[in-house]
Amino acid sequence: xxxxxxxxxxxxxxxxxxxxxxxxxxxxxxxxxxxxxxxxxxxxxxxxxxxxxxxxxxxxxxxxxxxxxxxxxxxxxxxxxxxxxxxxxxxxxxxxxxxxxxxxxxxxxxxxxxxxxxxxxxxxxxxxxxxxxxxxxxxxxxxxxxxxxxxxxxxxxxxxxxxxxxxxxxxxxxxxxxxxxxxxxxxxxxxxxxxxxxxxxxxxxxxxxxxxxxxxxxxxxxxxxxxxxxxxxxx
Amino acid sequence: xxxxxxxxxxxxxxxxxxxxxxxxxxxxxxxxxxxxxxxxxxxxxxxxxxxxxxxxxxxxxxxxxxxxxxxxxxxxxxxxxxxxxxxxxxxxxxxxxxxxxxxxxxxxxxxxxxxxxxxxxxxxxxxxxxxxxxxxxxxxxxxxxxxxxxxxxxxxxxxxxxxxxxxxxxxxxxxxxxxxxxxxxxxxxxxxxxxxxxxxxxxxxxxxxxxxxxxxxxxxxxxxxxxxxxxxxxx
Amino acid sequence: xxxxxxxxxxxxxxxxxxxxxxxxxxxxxxxxxxxxxxxxxxxxxxxxxxxxxxxxxxxxxxxxxxxxxxxxxxxxxxxxxxxxxxxxxxxxxxxxxxxxxxxxxxxxxxxxxxxxxxxxxxxxxxxxxxxxxxxxxxxxxxxxxxxxxxxxxxxxxxxxxxxxxxxxxxxxxxxxxxxxxxxxxxxxxxxxxxxxxxxxxxxxxxxxxxxxxxxx
Amino acid sequence: xxxxxxxxxxxxxxxxxxxxxxxxxxxxxxxxxxxxxxxxxxxxxxxxxxxxxxxxxxxxxxxxxxxxxxxxxxxxxxxxxxxxxxxxxxxxxxxxxxxxxxxxxxxxxxxxxxxxxxxxxxxxxxxxxxxxxxxxxxxxxxxxxxxxxxxxxxxxxxxxxxxxxxxxxxxxxxxxxxxxxxxxxxxxxxxxxxxxxxxxxxxxxxxxxxxxxxxx
Numbered sequence: 001x002x003x004x005x006x007x008x009x010x011x012x013x014x015x016x017x018x019x020x021x022x023x024x025x026x027x028x029x030x031x032x033x034x035x036x037x038x039x040x041x042x043x044x045x046x047x048x049x050x051x052x053x054x055x056x057x058x059x060x061x062x063x064x065x066x067x068x069x070x071x072x073x074x075x076x077x078x079x080x081x082x083x084x085x086x087x088x089x090x091x092x093x094x095x096x097x098x099x100x101x102x103x104x105x106x107x108x109x110x111x112x113x114x115x116x117x118x119x120x121x122x123x124x125x126x127x128x129x130x131x132x133x134x135x136x137x138x139x140x141x142x143x144x145x146x147x148x149x150x151x152x153x154x155x156x157x158x159x160x161x162x163x164x165x166x167x168x169x170x171x172x173x174x175x176x177x178x179x180x181x182x183x184x185x186x187x188x189x190x191x192x193x194x195x196x197x198x199x200x201x202x203x204x205x206x207x208x209x210x211x212x213x214x215x216x217x218x219x220x221x222x223x224x225x226x227x228x229x230x231x232x233x234x235x
Numbered sequence: 236x237x238x239x240x241x242x243x244x245x246x247x248x249x250x251x252x253x254x255x256x257x258x259x260x261x262x263x264x265x266x267x268x269x270x271x272x273x274x275x276x277x278x279x280x281x282x283x284x285x286x287x288x289x290x291x292x293x294x295x296x297x298x299x300x301x302x303x304x305x306x307x308x309x310x311x312x313x314x315x316x317x318x319x320x321x322x323x324x325x326x327x328x329x330x331x332x333x334x335x336x337x338x339x340x341x342x343x344x345x346x347x348x349x350x351x352x353x354x355x356x357x358x359x360x361x362x363x364x365x366x367x368x369x370x371x372x373x374x375x376x377x378x379x380x381x382x383x384x385x386x387x388x389x390x391x392x393x394x395x396x397x398x399x400x401x402x403x404x405x406x407x408x409x410x411x412x413x414x415x416x417x418x419x420x421x422x423x424x425x426x427x428x429x430x431x432x433x434x435x436x437x438x439x440x441x442x443x444x445x446x447x448x449x450x451x452x453x454x455x456x457x458x459x460x461x462x463x464x465x466x467x468x469x470x
Numbered sequence: 471x472x473x474x475x476x477x478x479x480x481x482x483x484x485x486x487x488x489x490x491x492x493x494x495x496x497x498x499x500x501x502x503x504x505x506x507x508x509x510x511x512x513x514x515x516x517x518x519x520x521x522x523x524x525x526x527x528x529x530x531x532x533x534x535x536x537x538x539x540x541x542x543x544x545x546x547x548x549x550x551x552x553x554x555x556x557x558x559x560x561x562x563x564x565x566x567x568x569x570x571x572x573x574x575x576x577x578x579x580x581x582x583x584x585x586x587x588x589x590x591x592x593x594x595x596x597x598x599x600x601x602x603x604x605x606x607x608x609x610x611x612x613x614x615x616x617x618x619x620x621x622x623x624x625x626x627x628x629x630x631x632x633x634x635x636x637x638x639x640x641x642x643x644x645x646x647x648x649x650x651x652x653x654x655x656x657x658x659x660x661x662x663x664x665x666x667x668x669x670x671x672x673x674x675x676x677x678x679x680x681x682x683x684x685x686x
Numbered sequence: 687x688x689x690x691x692x693x694x695x696x697x698x699x700x701x702x703x704x705x706x707x708x709x710x711x712x713x714x715x716x717x718x719x720x721x722x723x724x725x726x727x728x729x730x731x732x733x734x735x736x737x738x739x740x741x742x743x744x745x746x747x748x749x750x751x752x753x754x755x756x757x758x759x760x761x762x763x764x765x766x767x768x769x770x771x772x773x774x775x776x777x778x779x780x781x782x783x784x785x786x787x788x789x790x791x792x793x794x795x796x797x798x799x800x801x802x803x804x805x806x807x808x809x810x811x812x813x814x815x816x817x818x819x820x821x822x823x824x825x826x827x828x829x830x831x832x833x834x835x836x837x838x839x840x841x842x843x844x845x846x847x848x849x850x851x852x853x854x855x856x857x858x859x860x861x862x863x864x865x866x867x868x869x870x871x872x873x874x875x876x877x878x879x880x881x882x883x884x885x886x887x888x889x890x891x892x893x894x895x896x897x898x899x900x901x902x
Contacts, residue, residue: 002470027734027771030750053771080810081757090808098809101733102775102817109772110353114563114605116372118353122779122820123797125850128812137351137381139748141850158751163513163522163549169437170768172317174735177770181564197548202404203438204551204879205770207521209491209566210532222750225757228742262518262555264542265534287557315594316541325592333593336517337559337601344556349779349821357563357604360582360634363596376634393535398729398738398765406553407535409519412554416780432764439767440554442737444707444782450704457534463526463542 003164003214004193008039011187011213014153016045023108023148024052024062024180025155028081029223031172032061033156035189035215040154041068049073051108051148053101053175057081060223069093075148077101081225100128103145105178109148112181112210117146150183156189156220158207160190161197164211165204173205180210188214238399238449243274246422249333250387251280251346254307258343258383258414259287260390263316264286264458266407267296268391270424270450275389276303285310286343286383288336288410292316295458304328310383312336316460335363338380339415345382347416347445352381363423385418391455392441395425399437399446408440415445424448472615472643473663479507481661482571482612482641486512493517493602495572496540499614502571505659514547515567517598519558522549539598563605570606572599574613574637576627579677581637581651583611584629597603598634603633615642621676623647623657644671647679660684689879690858691722693862696721697788697877698828698857702728709733709778709818711788712756714828725755729765731783733814734775754816775814779821786822788815790829790853791861792843797826797853797867800845812848819849831858837892839863839873860887863895876900 005011022040026032037056041064048071055074056062065071065215073095079085088094099107100122108116119142123129131142155176158169161195166188168176180186188206195215239446240246257275261267272291275283276299283306290309291297298304301319308330314320323329334342335357336376345353351372358364390411393404403411403421423441428451474594475498483505486492490512494500501632506512513522516538523538524545532543553561561567567663576584586596603609616622623640640647646661657679662671668681688733689697691714699721702708706728710716719741722728729738732754739754740761748759769777777783792800799819802812820827832838839856856863862877878887884897 028753030734030753030757063580076811078811078813083601091577091836097807098811100812100816101771102779102812103822105771105775106348106350106779109560111339112564112566113560115341115353115355116375116377118350120350120779120820122817124820126816126847128816140351142351161549165549167437168768170749170751170762171732171734171736171753173437173768173770175771181560181566190519195548200438201522201546201552202402202408204553205434207551207553207557207561208549209515209521209561220696224748224750224753224759226753226759227748228758228760229745229748232741232744263537265518265537265541266547294622311595313597321592331593333595335596337563337605338553340555340559344776347782348776355563355604359599359604361600361631363600384716387603396765399685400765400767405533405535405546405553406516406518406537408521408552408554410555414558415774416782418635421780430764436738436762436768437768438770442767442769442777443765443775444737444777446733455768459532459534459537459543460541461537461543462532463544464529464532467528467530 003211004162005213005215006119008035008215011215012039012043015185016040016043018045019047020151022047023153023178023182024050025210026061026129026181027053027174027226029057029061030146031156031168031174031176033154033189034061034221035217036154036187037062041065041070046070047072049075050060051075051150053077053104054234055079055082057225058084073097075099077104078164105175107145107148108178108182111149112178115121115147117144119144148182153179153183153186155180155186155188157188157190159192159194159199160195162212163196164208165199166190166206167199167212168205177206180206186211189217190214191217191220238446239397240448240450243270243450246450247271247274248277250420251275251278253280254282255386256284258385258388258417259285260411260414261296261373262288262409263460264292264296266391266403266409267413268424269296269456270452271389271422272297272299273388276300276305281305282307284310286310286385288312288318288339290314290317290376292460293319307395308332310334312339328464342380342383343417346384347413350382352379355381363386383417387419388414388418390415390421390422390423390425394427394429394434395423395427395449396434398431399443399449400434401425401441401446402438403436403440415441423448424452425449426455471665478612478641478643480560481646482610483543485569485610486510490568491515491566493567493570493606497573499571499573507546517558517562519553519555522547555655561603562601564606565607567606568582569608569610571610571612572602574611576622576624576626576629577611577637577640578627579657579679581635581649582627583632583637584627586632587630599632608638609635609636610639612641615644616674621674623675623677625677658682687881693829694857694859697862698826701785701826702726707731707782709783709786709822713789715787715789733774733778735769735771737767738763754805757773775817778817781821781823783822785824785826786818787826787828788818790827792838792840792845793827793853794840794843795854795873795895797851797865798843799848800843800851801848803846815848819852824854825852826855826857828857829852831860832890837890839891839893844873874898
């Protein structure tokens with residue numbers, strides 16, 4: 001059972017179809033599966049619904065799929081970084097379903113965990129509650145949210161062994177672990193590919209069972225959206 | 236804000252009261268907070284309801300609190316290892332609420348995550364579903380289960396820093412991470428106590444925010460319930 | 471001669487496929503790990519929070535922090551990963567485990583399974599069994615065909631259920647049955663121990679079933 | 687003179703306590719980290735999966751894998767831990783974060799908060815704000831008292847809500863208000879900028895409020 005594929009195109013072969021639902025890891029441009037996104041763009045697959053906290057920026061991340069107009073709908077919590085998004089949305093070419101960030105994360109986690117629905121206080125009494133079941137528990141109001149199960153998940157990891165066990169680095173973890181669980185077809189790109197046994201099993205974040213295919217991206221390009229720094233003080 | 240206490244008695248001071256609900260980590264005798272359990276026994280607190288996957292064995296783990304008749308009710312998935320349990324139960328001195336193991340784990344995780352209720356397929360159509368709301372999602376039957384929030388959680392970790400960041404070792408992790416989140420008063424015993432910065436932050440399983448107090452148990456006694464081995468073949 | 475425990479385990483192992491993630495219950499299912507075909511790679515899941523485990527440790531190498539769901543000492547292998555019980559059952563409930571092999575007291579022709587309690591007897595608890603049968607993609611029961619002349623393959627289970635409509639296949643010492651639990655197509659006898667007659671099976675089975683023996 | 691942004695941040699920092707876990711929104715709340723009293727230890731949470739972070743990195747030390755919820759590069763400190771977004775919001779939703787400081791467009795006297803959308807304008811999304819105000823133990827809003835002569839402290843919010851009955855305290859450039867959002871005791875003016883009259887505050891505030899100034 002070989003999980004490692006030679007490149008992103010090969011790893012996605014047979015997994016893409018028009019109109020599908022894709023979970024894409026990352027927060028902003030941090031920890032996004034950029035190589036897999038590029039291969040999805042190159043495939044030409046259309047009418048995608050993409051679950052991702054953000055929609056990339058112009059020219060990077062999911063922004064690539066906006067440019068090529070392959071996205072029909074985004075399920076996100078914040079899309080403020082992307083001018084093209086605003087244009088396509090205002091032109092009626094793009095749908096958006098806003099989810100509170102924690103609700104989005106939990107819906108994905110629930111989908112992967114076989115939980116079809118859960119209750120949360122988040123959004124009770126707001127627009128987000130419209131059309132959703134509300135219920136009181138112990139005197140507080142909650143709304144029911146549904147789990148998300150996707151046709152395909154694409155994630156980015158810092159290191160992975162050939163069994164599909166993954167570890168993430170710093171805040172590049174973000175949405176990747178849940179998204180890895182939320183579909184029956186999860187493809188992971190890893191910056192460092194190692195043999196089984198090379199990662200301490202107590203440190204593994206995503207167990208290999210969740211990863212169907214993987215590629216090695218040793219030279220992954222990483223973007224910084226907001227470069228905030230201190231001046232060095234020369235003593 | 237000092238989290239480290241000199242011993243278990245000090246760490247539990249002010250946190251114990253008769254009739255309280257306690258989440259106790261561990262699976263069988265693996266990863267149980269034995270030192271904290273002993274201190275609870277010594278405190279004499281009574282009428283406890285304890286959430287724990289198992290009830291210890293005669294003479295170890297929660298078996299200590301059965302001997303001293305401090306437990307009124309167990310919320311567990313399996314109690315087969317404990318003769319005293321059976322005696323007290325059959326004598327009507329002890330209540331038991333059986334939860335499927337995964338439902339128990341998820342109820343605790345939900346309690347810690349601010350989720351008052353969720354739906355699961357586990358137990359649908361069985362005795363476990365009685366008195367619970369049933370509902371169909373996408374043609375399948377599910378039942379609603381409630382989150383658990385305890386008055387106190389006691390957990391055992393392999394290593395912890397003084398900020399309360401914890402890591403667990405191998406299968407001694409089990410129920411400990413969720414239980415650490417499921418009360419506002421979590422007390423952790425750690426086999427190795429280190430300074431902040433000594434644990435790689437990517438490896439931390441329980442963030443310090445969940446741990447209110449901790450003790451160092453460098454000589455923790457560990458039990459093996461089923462010693463199963465292979466013979467060494469001398470070549 | 472009816473099939474031995476080892477033969478039943480061997481037959482069950484034929485349900486495994488390369489790359490499968492597998493949960494083995496206690497009893498005969500534990501033996502299945504001895505019959506995994508050469509060259510096939512499967513990972514064993516233990517619901518207390520371990521994926522990929524090896525055989526029992528050598529004497530003296532037992533580690534109290536390293537046990538399976540039966541509380542037995544086991545060993546780590548290169549593919550091993552550890553996780554919490556919540557993550558373990560998320561894996562199970564979410565349908566990520568390919569197959570579960572477990573024992574049973576009773577199985578009904580609609581796939582109902584009873585294996586956790588006998589009313590009037592001290593109940594030890596269901597452990598993870600209800601979660602496993604509800605969540606794992608394929609559920610295979612391995613059990614004696616009948617107990618003390620009482621049928622275990624029934625029209626309806628008389629004992630409290632572990633799961634309703636959850637069993638896909640039953641391997642007994644006399645034969646192999648499939649259950650179309652989702653399609654409602656009932657139970658089918660697909661293999662018979664060569665030394666056992668169809669009449670004998672009929673006499674020991676209360677459940678209705680069709681016979682559609684496969685050439686093997 | 688009304689309070690400056692720095693003075694508002696300084697006032698907000700007085701709501702912190704030793705050992706607190708704190709989530710700071712963008713804008714003025716970010717400045718609060720500069721006013722944490724000496725000797726007080728607080729851990730800053732970033733909802734993208736980090737607890738315990740330090741100042742911006744030195745030039746050249748930026749790490750694309752190390753950002754805060756505003757997508758700004760930050761630094762690790764000895765107490766830092768990382769976790770997934772699901773675990774991060776479990777922490778927030780589960781009430782484990784002691785205080786959240788955030789900006790707002792409107793706050794109502796019952797604690798309703800609006801800070802995420804203006805109908806008719808392009809909506810960027812609520813990000814984690816709805817989860818924070820619903821889950822964090824104490825919610826403190828830091829904002830200008832009014833905008834372009836329009837009151838922001840209202841009887842009822844006119845903009846779509848971020849949360850209903852969620853705000854405990856509002857710090858503006860003119861004063862400090864508490865809101866008894868759970869007890870239903872309404873809004874109370876508890877502190878005033880020394881250069882601002884009660885009449886001026888009244889004229890710039892649509893919400894009903896009691897006055898119960900604390901000696902400071």
